[in-house]
Amino acid sequence: MKNLVKAIIAIAIICAALMYTVHSLDKTSSKAGANVLTVYNWGEYIDPALLKKFEKETGIHVIYETFDSNEAMMTKVEQGGTNYDIAVPSEYTIEQMKDKKLLLPVDHQKIPNLKNIDADFLNLDFDKKNHYSIPYFWGTVGVVYNPNMLTKNLDFSSWNQLWDPSLKGEILLVDSAREVLGMSLNSMNLSLNSTDSAELKKATDKLIKLSPNVKAVIGDEVTQLMVNGDAAVALTWSGQAADMMYDNEELTYTVPDEGSNLWFDNMVIPKTSKNVDGAHQFINFMLDPKNAAQNADYVGYSTPNKAALKLLDAEVVNDERYYPSAEVRDNLHVYKDLGKEKIGEYNELFLKFKMSLQ
Amino acid sequence: MQNKRSGSITLVPYYVWIALFVIAPIVLVGYYSLLDLEGNFTLENYKNFLTPVYLKMTLSSFWYAFLITTVCLVVSYPAAFIISRLKNKQLWLMLIIIPSWINLLLKTYAFIGILGQSGPINAFLASIGFEKQQMLFTSASFVFVSVYIFIPFMILPIFNSIDKLSPALLDASRDLGASRLYTLRRVMIPLTMDGIKAGIQAVFIPALSLFMITRLIAGNHVITLGTAIEQQFLVTQNWGMGSTIAVFLIIFMFIIMAFTGEKKKKGASRRGKN
Structure with a gap:
C-alpha cells in the first residue's frame, strides 16, 4: 500500500513537471510573438534547409508539424484549438474544406512568384482561379x-x-x-x-x-x-x-x-491562421524557382514550377515516369x-x- | 444505518461515472445508428447490416475470435499451471505481462519485419535449405499475432484461479484413485472455471472487434467488424452505419457476457445449497 502511494505521488510529480515544461516552452514560443508561422504538412514533404533559409530571410520563426492523412488534417483544422497558417491538402480535400468554409482566400498580389507556375496547373476544377490554393507538388x-x-x-x-x-x-x-x-x-x-x-x-x-x-x-x-x-x-x-x-x-x-x-497537393491558408501575411510570404518563398527546385530535388515529387524545372537535373525532368508528356497527361x-x-x-x-x- | 448512508454517498461518483461513460455512449451509439448521411431518422442502416456482405463479415469475425480464443486457452492453461508451480512464479508472471506494456502498434510493426520475406524466420529457413515461405498476409499469421497479443489477458485470470486452488485437493483426488486426466477433468477444471471464463471474456470480446492488425498483418485478407467500423467512421464518414455495426457488436458482447456469466451463478447457488 505504501509503495502504491509512493508510485502515485511519483507519477503525479512527473506529470506536473512535464506540464510545467510544456507550459514554459509554449510561453517562449509565443513570446517570439507575432512573427511565428505554423506550417502543417505531410511527413517528409519539405527540405528542412528551406525552412531555415526562410527564417533567416524573413525573421519569421517557423513551427513545423506533420499529418499523415487529408482527413486527419481537416478534422484538426475543423475542431479548432490550432493555429495553422499553412496546410497542404490534396485537391478533393480542398473542395471539402472550401464547402465547410475552412479556408481563407489567397491574395495573388502578394505572391508575385505565382508567374513561375505552369499554367497547366492553375485554374483547375477543384479551385477555379486559385482563390484558395497554390500548387505545391503533383x-x-x-x-x-x-x-x-x-x-x-x-x-x-x-x-x-x-x-x-x-x-x-x-x-x-x-x-x-x-x-x-x-x-x-x-x-x-x-x-x-x-x-x-x-x-x-x-x-x-x-x-x-x-x-x-x-x-x-x-x-x-x-x-x-x-x-x-x-x-x-x-x-x-x-x-x-x-x-x-x-x-x-x-x-x-x-x-x-x-x-x-x-493528383495535386496545394498550399492553403486555413481559417485558423494568425499570421496571414507570413503565410503569403511563405507561399511566395516556396514558389521561388531556386527554392522550388531545391525542394523538388529533396522530396522527389514533381514540381508544378516551370521556372524551377530549368534548374533541375535534366535527367529527372525528361524522365516521363516523373514528368509525363502532355499527351499522357491528357489521359x-x-x-x-x-x-x-x-x-x-x-x-x-x-x-x-x-x-x-x- | 450510518454506514449504509455513507456507503450510498461514496457510490455517487460511481453512478456518475457509469452514467457518463457507459450509459451515455451506448445511448449515443444507438441514436447515431438511426441516422442517415443527412441526419434524418431511418432504419436503412439496419437493413444494410442484414445484407450478405455484413453477415458474412460477422461470421468471419466470430470465427477468427473463436480461433484466437481457443488457441489462447490451449496455450495459457498449461502455461498458467506450470507457472503456478514454479519457485519464482511472480517473476515468470511478470515476464509474460511485460510485453503487454509495449504499444500494440510497435509490436505489430515488429511482426511485419519478423514474418516478412527478408525477415529472420525466412532467413533461417533459407539457410537450412528450405524455400522462402509467404507468412505475412495470411490468416494464419493474423491468428498467431493476435494470440501473442492476447495471451497475457488469458494467462492472468487463469493463473489467479489455479494459484488459489489448494494442491491438497489434487492430491486428495489422486489418493482416492482418480487418474491424472480424471482429476484434471473433474477437479481442477471445474474449480478454475471462473478464471477460464474471465479469460475467455477478456480475449473473445476484444478479438471480435480487432482492426489494424487485420490490415498490417493480414493485409485485409481478414475483414472483421472492427475494420468496417473504422472505415465507416474515418474514410466514409458515415457515422450512422458505423454506429449500427457497433450496436450489433454491443449486442453480441452482452450475449457473450450473459452466456459466460450465467453458469457462474448457477455454480454459486449449487454450492450454496450444499
Whole structure:
C-alpha cells in the first residue's frame, strides 16, 4: 500500500513537471510573438534547409508539424484549438474544406512568384482561379514493379496486365477505395469519377476477379515491402514509387495507357491562421524557382514550377515516369469530390472486394 | 444505518461515472445508428447490416475470435499451471505481462519485419535449405499475432484461479484413485472455471472487434467488424452505419457476457445449497 502511494505521488510529480515544461516552452514560443508561422504538412514533404533559409530571410520563426492523412488534417483544422497558417491538402480535400468554409482566400498580389507556375496547373476544377490554393507538388497513380521478379515479360502498358495469371499473389494494393476502384474503372476505359452505380458494380466484379493476384491491401507499409522484395507489383502514387526506386534500383514505375489519376497537393491558408501575411510570404518563398527546385530535388515529387524545372537535373525532368508528356497527361484525371453518398458507395464496394480476398 | 448512508454517498461518483461513460455512449451509439448521411431518422442502416456482405463479415469475425480464443486457452492453461508451480512464479508472471506494456502498434510493426520475406524466420529457413515461405498476409499469421497479443489477458485470470486452488485437493483426488486426466477433468477444471471464463471474456470480446492488425498483418485478407467500423467512421464518414455495426457488436458482447456469466451463478447457488 505504501509503495502504491509512493508510485502515485511519483507519477503525479512527473506529470506536473512535464506540464510545467510544456507550459514554459509554449510561453517562449509565443513570446517570439507575432512573427511565428505554423506550417502543417505531410511527413517528409519539405527540405528542412528551406525552412531555415526562410527564417533567416524573413525573421519569421517557423513551427513545423506533420499529418499523415487529408482527413486527419481537416478534422484538426475543423475542431479548432490550432493555429495553422499553412496546410497542404490534396485537391478533393480542398473542395471539402472550401464547402465547410475552412479556408481563407489567397491574395495573388502578394505572391508575385505565382508567374513561375505552369499554367497547366492553375485554374483547375477543384479551385477555379486559385482563390484558395497554390500548387505545391503533383503526381500520378500507377504501377511500380520489379522486372526481375516477374516470370512473364509484362510492362504494364495496360491496367489489364495486372489480371495476368502469372502474377498470382504478387500484387500489393493501397487501402483506398478511390485508387483501387478507379484503377478498375480505368482498365475498362471508364471514368475514375464515375457515379454510375452500374459501372461501379462492373468495376467491383472485375476487381473480385483480381483477388487471386492480390497479396495484400495495405497502407504506407507498401514502400518497405516493395523495397525488401516482398512483392513484385504494387499500385501506388508516383511520389511513393520515387521513394521506393531510390532505395531499390531494380524497381520501375509506369502509368498504364488507359489513363489514371492525376493528383495535386496545394498550399492553403486555413481559417485558423494568425499570421496571414507570413503565410503569403511563405507561399511566395516556396514558389521561388531556386527554392522550388531545391525542394523538388529533396522530396522527389514533381514540381508544378516551370521556372524551377530549368534548374533541375535534366535527367529527372525528361524522365516521363516523373514528368509525363502532355499527351499522357491528357489521359490523367483529377478526382472530383463525389459527395458523401457516392464515396460511401465506393467504400461499400471496396469492402465487398476486400471480403473476396482469401 | 450510518454506514449504509455513507456507503450510498461514496457510490455517487460511481453512478456518475457509469452514467457518463457507459450509459451515455451506448445511448449515443444507438441514436447515431438511426441516422442517415443527412441526419434524418431511418432504419436503412439496419437493413444494410442484414445484407450478405455484413453477415458474412460477422461470421468471419466470430470465427477468427473463436480461433484466437481457443488457441489462447490451449496455450495459457498449461502455461498458467506450470507457472503456478514454479519457485519464482511472480517473476515468470511478470515476464509474460511485460510485453503487454509495449504499444500494440510497435509490436505489430515488429511482426511485419519478423514474418516478412527478408525477415529472420525466412532467413533461417533459407539457410537450412528450405524455400522462402509467404507468412505475412495470411490468416494464419493474423491468428498467431493476435494470440501473442492476447495471451497475457488469458494467462492472468487463469493463473489467479489455479494459484488459489489448494494442491491438497489434487492430491486428495489422486489418493482416492482418480487418474491424472480424471482429476484434471473433474477437479481442477471445474474449480478454475471462473478464471477460464474471465479469460475467455477478456480475449473473445476484444478479438471480435480487432482492426489494424487485420490490415498490417493480414493485409485485409481478414475483414472483421472492427475494420468496417473504422472505415465507416474515418474514410466514409458515415457515422450512422458505423454506429449500427457497433450496436450489433454491443449486442453480441452482452450475449457473450450473459452466456459466460450465467453458469457462474448457477455454480454459486449449487454450492450454496450444499
